Amino acid sequence: MERFCSRAKKLYCPYCGTESLAFSHFGICRGCEAPLSQRKADVSASDNALVAANEQINKLCTEGDLEKAAAALDAKLSSHSEPGFLLAAGLFYIRYSNDELKKIRYDLDGFMEDNAMHRENSEKLMLHAKMLLNHAIKAAEKHAADEGGMSMEYIPFLAEIKLGHVKGAEYRMNRIKKDENAYLKDYAEVVMHAHMKKAESLLEHCDRMIRDGKVNLNLFYYIGYALFLKKAYADARTVLEYLNRVGDLDAAKILMSDMDRLYG
């Protein structure tokens, strides 16, 4: 992995405003898994307001003010409603919903009205997330005729996965034409195997992509996840800790804290 990182460059995701290490002209976002091909300076040159809006939203998220971040995100969606933006917004609301759920405390006395409020908020936010993910799929279908390209099947594929629709995801994955973008087709297979918790085939697919030179840091997260599924916790931790140092992946942090909680 050191060999790859030493020659990596940063590509920018316009949808969630994250920069990710990439090892060729093409990459995968470490935040929302969208395909990446532009540097931040390129996006900034064509749409500086979008980059500024993303920076503001991500700053509010870092500060833990998800309510204000949601308001800023909703304002951004009013001028950016392409499938990738809707997918990233759906992922934000899933995080927001989970955050509300974490506020529920069982050690409080009395009727725990606060808990009921957090549970209700969490459910509302999850419904909103699902609505955005469904909008991403519909928007992709609407634009498919104009755009034609791969990403029009890949983004709805990710949305189907997040919605837990395996049949829909399989349908989308089969429509991603291998000859048009083998990188995304292979990566979609990795995401699918991870979703199905198939550790052996997940490891095989990650390994094959890396050997074929289709490298991105998310693959190392999925290797860590496969090792976790195989109960090889020490090896999983080694991969995830290293990954966290070089790539700062939220997914790796979350999996590590889950492992800490479950297995100490």
Ligand SMILES: [Zn+2]
């Ligand atoms: Zn992204």
